[in-house]
Amino acid sequence: MGLIQLQIDGKKVEVPAGTTVLEAAEQTGIHIPRLCHDPELSPWGGCRLCIVEIEGMRNLPASCVTRVAPGMVVRTDSPAVVEARRAILELLLANHPLDCLTCEKNGECKLAEYCYVYGVKESPFRGEKHNYAVEDSNPFIIRDQNKCILCGKCVRACAEITGKNNLDFAYRGFNTRVSTFGNSSLLESDCVFCGNCVSVCPTGALMEKQMQNKARRWELKRVKTTCPFCGTGCNFDLCVKDGKIVGVASNPDSVVNGRALCIKGRFGWDFIYSDKRLKTPLIKRNGEFVPASWDEALDLVASRLREIKGKYGPGSFAALSSARCTNEENYLFQKFVRAVMGTNNVDHCART
């Protein structure tokens, strides 16, 4: 494939043929606003926020679906472009609730971000507002369609990442909305609650229920880690506020999975705070478990193991390590069994 030269905002750029104008701009460090474009999803060209001016073209084309051509001269922020973007945002706001103060997405909302950049405070259009009931009948995803800007990313994520095709556009005109088959709730639909739609939604239309009222987005400390639930080894961020995990968020820099996760990885983490978690060591006394201090418990274990090893020999001891624990824990554990207990009787469950 050949290289193509063009000019973006006065800068000379050289990119491979087939690159879109939006990508070419990105490569030169120019960010073009976008709402429906996503590098992991097929191009759609629906929101038109990414429009640019290209010399010789009469309309303002959407840069996310326009391929570069030799000698193109592109302006990404001409007065006409800015004017048009403002109009698009005003139209979107015309039927968007303005409860940003309490919206969960506050701080990460793309609509709010661009309205801020373009100084759009409210809409001059006095449109009818939607009045959809907020769906929160399942434990994982809250759907507030009043905040949906019909960017179609969730529809594409469901079809192209998860492959469930559970979401699609339904109805027409003002009533257009994203719907499951037969407009049933997610619970009654084919939804597998992977939450991949939530991870791509630019607004507060799709939100993680677990995070509701827990933290503002900018307060979260994100810690990238590896999923503890299956051998795929997806990465994600644990979102922490004040020393407490409040949720899981996709991390696009995950080599194995990108932003894709499944229900376990995205929503299963709350076992950590199950009230059934053991908090202290327990020692069985007369058939009952009694809480004990660490020292007490470990002293007892050490002396009993030493005693049994002395009396019956190292071969009387066996240990099971864990396919759920880290490599470091497994290494140390087998070292303990071999070096301290003096036996190779160490194995773990589920041999695949």
Place this chain on the structure above:
Amino acid sequence: MTNSISEIAGAELLFLIGTNTTEAHPVIGYKIRQAVRRGAKLIVADPRRIELAEEADYWLRLQPGTDIPLLNGLMHIIIKEELYDKTFVAERTENFEALKKTVEKYPPAYVSRLTGVPVEDLYAVARLYATTDKAMIFYTLGITEHVCGTSNVMSIANLAMLTGHVGRPSTGVNPLRGQNNVQGACDMGALPNVFPGYQRVTDPAVRARFQEAWGVSLPAEVGLMLPEMFDKANAGEIKAMYILGENPVLTDPNSNHIRSGLEKLEFLVVHELFLTETAEYADVVLPAASFAETDGTFTNTERRVQRVRKAIEPLTGKTNWQIIMALSTKMGYPMHYRNTEEIFAEMASLTPSYAGINYSRIDKEGIQWPCPTPDHPGTPYLHAGSFTRGKGLFQAIDHIPPAELPDREYPFLLSTGRILYHYNVTTPYSTGIRSLWSQEYAEVNPDDAARLGVETGSKVKVISRRGEVVTRVQVTDRVPPGVIWMSFHYRETPTNVLTSYAVDPISKTGEYKVCAVKIEKII
């Protein structure tokens, strides 16, 4: 896996045998579905109508436990029609004649009778797999959890080698590892016969290296595998056990045998997040820290070593590695690591396949072992120029029927597995997940349901020679007539009370996938 997850995107054919990928490894399932929708061919061999069976070009609904005849039958056709990769077989393998002689005995008509797969499908699949350049095979517990698990795995390797589908991108033999770090636990030597990096405990040179590094003398005899541990516990020879982060009572086959073994122990330590069924038997329970409370690494199914990072302080005050360290120190063998990075470095210095990996290298992106040196990029696919042993060895393998098949008294075949929403033992403690999927629904075919007089939601008793459990049923043609399918996630329906004593003689994996049961309606 011999190959990488990202290579799915480049494959022209995906052959899934005994893996319900979209439920057990959902994100790999997504990738398979994406590849199929872009035009890759899909072959699914599974008794159940799993989700991906619906999208398959060929769905081979084989009788449970007939994987070897199926694979031998495919190889029979491939050899007969001379579709195998002659150069690869000549240059990179040995023992072809023995394989040929054995698969000779599996003509399509006979295989079709044993497996229930139509003859035309056998031909079509054999030709398609053999003649497609980039073909990946995937399997999981559906292949290994049989008395003949090891033979099943070797048969798959035979098929891949015969057709030259090894040692190149988007090919290979790809077991999907069930638990998150089962690959790592094996790599780290949590096995009775090997030190970290699969170095044999019986090899004096290896032992000498570890003795020097650890400063103690080390035992030379191979230790006991899990089922043997419980046999010996039952026999009174094993007196004490330490069980870290596992719940064999719920997850291992034939749990009554496990329970009686645990009862006989003089001393049991269980180191766990929850007071599990296994922990109930303990003399001392040590509370564990979860993955979010510790630093470290996991190794995924494609051998990628990735970071686990501490997000919160351990709820119990101590991480698991600190507990092991403290215990060891108390027992007169001091361990003093300041962090997990030091543990990793010691391990890597003793484990050639990890030798080039360190925390700073995997800070952003994990590395796939083998990675012998710090400048080695890691290994996305194995066996590029040669196999570990040099030439690939064909194994002539004959059909080994399951140890226990349905009969008059126990007319149903019970098969077990995992469902999407749960992961062995931790997810039932997730409030959200538990609130939606809180009990077992055994899958029963509509024909059988009609005969038994049950419908979806009915309660039944499922009885095997070893025990009985109560469950609700779901009537569905996902399972063929005569087969019932259950998961093992629920305390209230401990399915593994039912499963077989039989184990694969080599791997000692339990035969979870096949046993005989009867079903009684509860009125």
